[in-house]
Amino acid sequence: MLNNRVFDGVSARILVKTRRCQKKLWQYDPDTYLHCQKVAQVSYFLSHLLRLPSDAAQYVYLGALIHDLGKTAIPKIVLHKTGALTPEERAMMQRHPSLGREIALSIMKNVPETEKQVVLDVVEFHHERVDGKGYPYGMSGTEIPLAARIVAVADALDAMVSYRSYRSKPKNVKQALEELKHNSGYQFDRKVVGKLVEFFTTY
Template identity: 40%
Template structure:
């Protein structure tokens, strides 16, 4: 038998009649490697050990031990019949057998006595068709993977640009640049480690954490004299500062490319509502309780926690203990009691996270 590397794959012929196996094998041995099995069990054993090279299975229905139909039943769950054409060898074709065989995935029947040119033409045509489909599937899969890779690169580029823009705004605000990363990680941890993330998929949580990065994007529209003022803002200046929420949402809505990002709808909502408070005393819309989305509530608390524990142009950092007391006592505004309970449960993890990021 010739080296299989120089042939177009292996045709497995399964028949308890050695003469039938020899006749069929002779039809294909010039072009294909031919393997033989005398019954269904031998067929299954061969496919288990060396089935990767099989390009067609020609199998008799009536055989001892394991017949052809039983082989099909055992192969069906493996997916083999979806990738390799199977031909049933039979002396008669009853409608019930044909119906079951086709249902299981048989491609065609080879009727005894065998007519050589009919068999070779049918089998070769089907093998060529199946191989062409495999090549097409492989090409489509390669293209799909390439498109996914490109899409991932675009997503990473977009996220990078968003982070860069948000960080640039931070620097303009007199911050060190770590605020963006801390808000992202705080939000992600709260949604993955507490009940606040219930009902959200991993993809949703990733999108929300990326959206959190853009919560203060509206500060780009705030004059330097107000944004960078080291002292306390006047009531008039504070009213201007408050507009960064609305301006941030409008800015994000005005960027067509943003709409294709999974984070878009979260980003717009968070930018507008991360200063809303549970008791309705926040801004800009005075939302109350559950009118504020979970993601905006989480980012709101993240923003407060980070503001308290970090040095700003207008204040020194509070200690961790003092920061927690102020949040618990409502000195920084009212928060959802369930959110606070979840926050205090994982705050040690958040503190450790901040320590690593500092």
């Protein structure tokens, strides 16, 4: 769970509400909760590579911690299906960002907009693509908040290097970075991917 010492620029209200969202995730699906933990760590690291102010990086981290909150509204039989999704199941899955925003809003209803906006942006927009072919709204380029573009890259990286029920084995980090580079400027923000690749190739 959250460590208050990390969040010197974030209010106690948003931390408490984020914990409640995390608890909901953990209770419904521990695998999704753990995925969000890993994505949050990469997102926070990426935020610093992009030289975001400390408080902005903290809000990106909080959003990433609960970016898949909407999956608590998806039946587990769909969430963990090993075969291809039906069109109806795919449509259901593609609703999880907007469902996540609704759930987060219900939990964070007493938190001021200025404190929760970045968190909600991450939850709602992390599956948008810079080429406009993402979901749920088909936003493109800088229409997509930077926080969501950062988390989209971190989310994809963790998905590729982790075991999933729908594929035989994960990619290694080098393969995952190549995939991110291949889709840079289309699915993912070119600058965000570039900073991540630059770090791995330099260090």
